[in-house]
Amino acid sequence: MTSSKLLRACVLATLTSVAAFSAFNTPSAIAAAPQIKAQAPGYYRVMLGDFEVTALSDGTVKLPMDKLLIGISPADFDKAMSKYHLSNPVETSVNGYLINTGTKLVLIDTGAGGLFGPTLGKLAASLKAAGYTPDQVDEIYITHMHGDHIGGLATADGAAMFPNAVVRADKRDADEWLSQANMDKAKEEDKGGYKGAMMEFKPYIAAGKFKTFDGTTELVPGVKAVAAHGHTPGHTIYAVESKGQKLMLWGDLMHVASVQFANPSITVHFDSDNKAALAERQKEYATAAKEGYLIGSAHLSFPGLGYIHKEGKGYAWIPVNYSSFP
Numbered sequence: 001m002t003s004s005k006l007l008r009a010c011v012l013a014t015l016t017s018v019a020a021f022s023a024f025n026t027p028s029a030i031a032a033a034p035q036i037k038a039q040a041p042g043y044y045r046v047m048l049g050d051f052e053v054t055a056l057s058d059g060t061v062k063l064p065m066d067k068l069l070i071g072i073s074p075a076d077f078d079k080a081m082s083k084y085h086l087s088n089p090v091e092t093s094v095n096g097y098l099i100n101t102g103t104k105l106v107l108i109d110t111g112a113g114g115l116f117g118p119t120l121g122k123l124a125a126s127l128k129a130a131g132y133t134p135d136q137v138d139e140i141y142i143t144h145m146h147g148d149h150i151g152g153l154a155t156a157d158g159a160a161m162f163p164n165a166v167v168r169a170d171k172r173d174a175d176e177w178l179s180q181a182n183m184d185k186a187k188e189e190d191k192g193g194y195k196g197a198m199m200e201f202k203p204y205i206a207a208g209k210f211k212t213f214d215g216t217t218e219l220v221p222g223v224k225a226v227a228a229h230g231h232t233p234g235h236t237i238y239a240v241e242s243k244g245q246k247l248m249l250w251g252d253l254m255h256v257a258s259v260q261f262a263n264p265s266i267t268v269h270f271d272s273d274n275k276a277a278l279a280e281r282q283k284e285y286a287t288a289a290k291e292g293y294l295i296g297s298a299h300l301s302f303p304g305l306g307y308i309h310k311e312g313k314g315y316a317w318i319p320v321n322y323s324s325f326p
Contacts, residue, residue, distance in 0.1 A: 049242025058111025143251025
């Protein structure tokens, strides 16, 4: 055997021995790897005509829906929880939506920021993971001024999280939640909502970057505010349209898919006006089912995108099919 052949034989024998040793002597540390117990920053993209829409997760929060829902018996509530394999308190998503029209970057709602505890406030991280930075956002449209939709407007030290953005909301919500007089006469347990709204909008008001609109209004080409008052005095949903395709962003038109699709008459204690909120929900459900357009909603399980169709006396929810090719 030549020296080169001997060398090759020795190398082959060594590699074979190492492979055999590795196969039968796997380090126990691999099997004992620690559990991570965390999700990746949440974003999910879909195309709507020429627009790119990115759902952004702010996280989830557990809510005692058995105490918050109105118009459902304890037995029916438990039945719905069982049917959808849920438990109470119900882990509830908080979602925002970023629309890239090609000329404008528009954010619908900003999540809870630091107003609702450590399980929320992740929208900015989701935005960055999706490839954008807060300073790139041109416009922010608020569905309503509850804390889980506006809490991401300001940083912890009171600066604008989105320094180049103009923030817009219906004037009725501004008149309600940004009023010192209204806060002064509110119940003690409700004052925090007013204080939070004033704090979050303060840097934009100071910079002249907060603008109100009055009811249904086109804000930029392809994005229109649609009045849906009831959940709050100025609650607004947003219609996004491009190349004949349509997306309706519902805000808090509904909260709990497991009960409010099958029975739209069930309302929630968060509503300022239950009857008006119910009427808006019933109207939008019927239109969405009839026209078949895409829906995005703040509290549907992330990414909160899908369709509804009529089913019996209520409706059924059909989430979008996951796609790695937006």
